[in-house]
Amino acid sequence: MSHNDHSMRTPMGKVRYLGSAKSGTTHVWHQRLTAYALLPLSICFVILILSLIGKDYNSARAILAAPYVSILILLFIGSGIYHMQLGMRVIIEDYVHAHGSKTALLVANTFFSLCIGISAAYAVLKLSLA
Amino acid sequence: MSDSTSTTKSPESRRPMSPHLQIYRPMLTMMMSIIHRITGAGLYFGTLLLAWWLIAAATDAKSYMFINDLLTSFIGRVILLGYTWALFHHMMGGIRHFIWDTGRGLDHPEREYLAQASLIASIGLTLFVWILAYILR
Numbered sequence: 439m440s441h442n443d444h445s446m447r448t449p450m451g452k453v454r455y456l457g458s459a460k461s462g463t464t465h466v467w468h469q470r471l472t473a474y475a476l477l478p479l480s481i482c483f484v485i486l487i488l489s490l491i492g493k494d495y496n497s498a499r500a501i502l503a504a505p506y507v508s509i510l511i512l513l514f515i516g517s518g519i520y521h522m523q524l525g526m527r528v529i530i531e532d533y534v535h536a537h538g539s540k541t542a543l544l545v546a547n548t549f550f551s552l553c554i555g556i557s558a559a560y561a562v563l564k565l566s567l568a
Numbered sequence: 569m570s571d572s573t574s575t576t577k578s579p580e581s582r583r584p585m586s587p588h589l590q591i592y593r594p595m596l597t598m599m600m601s602i603i604h605r606i607t608g609a610g611l612y613f614g615t616l617l618l619a620w621w622l623i624a625a626a627t628d629a630k631s632y633m634f635i636n637d638l639l640t641s642f643i644g645r646v647i648l649l650g651y652t653w654a655l656f657h658h659m660m661g662g663i664r665h666f667i668w669d670t671g672r673g674l675d676h677p678e679r680e681y682l683a684q685a686s687l688i689a690s691i692g693l694t695l696f697v698w699i700l701a702y703i704l705r
Contacts, residue, residue, distance in 0.1 A: 470669070473662050480659060484652075484697060491704045495629040502625055511622075522612045529609060554619045561622035568626075 465524060472521035479514040486510065499565065508566035512559055519555035523547060600683045604661035607654040614651045652697060657690035 451457060459465075486507060490498050501507060526547045534540040592598070621639070624631035638644050664682050667673045673682050 470666075473666075477659065477662070480655060484655075488697065488701055488704060491701055495625075495632050498632070499625060502622075518615070522608070522615065525608045526612050529605060554615045558615075558619040558622045561619070561626040564626040565622075 465527075469521065469524045472517045472524070475513070475517040476521060479510065479517060482510055483514050502562070503566045505566065508562050511562045515555055515558045515562070519551050519558075523551035526551075596683045596687075597679055600661060600664075600686060604658060607658040607661070610654045611651070611658060614647075614654070617647075617651075649694070649698065653690060653694040656693040656697075657686070660686035660690045660693075 447457060486501075490501060493501070502511070527544060530540065530543045530547060534543055617635075617639070621632075621635050624635040639648060664673070664686050667682065673679060
């Protein structure tokens, strides 16, 4: 047995990928980053929704297609979707421990987030570019 | 600790665990913590409605009016009210986390004040936005 490396990890621990998640700090930082962005973006989005109340379809469409509004919504969707995917990932990792279920749910989380994000972004682009 | 290869444990391995939820008196800070998570999950699933609404707006008037009628129905408004509160409450909880990130507000009684402030703020903001919405209608 080699005692040259001073690691205190056991062979079993290494094989089973126990220990540091390595990308944990990145996860935490990206969560914070999207959260900082979402603070003003969510407020702007709520104001946008308020401005659409009572409007008929064509007026609403015109507002949503405006450049500043479209860019705002795209930024809101982008940050929000990434933020929610990261958050749900933590929830799944906290409560689901069976390997098969955990993997399936983590994959479903990513797919769900991507589908919602791409669909919403597509709708906004269709409104503003068409 | 947690067995990653199977969910069923043999009778021998179901060792007694130290009680946690059973013995802790529910404190506001604990409630705010789990509610932060629950509002986050609620917002997560609510994005389905958001995407539906945007796609409807990009499609035609009929689709837009359909989702519009759905959302302005009584149940729709209840859901939207809940979603608004969830958004603001999760946001206020997030601000609390930002404060904690700087190392402040972790001691007693600051953390109690922060928990109370976030709840009051979220309810206040929700009411403010909804009163505004009814005025604009």
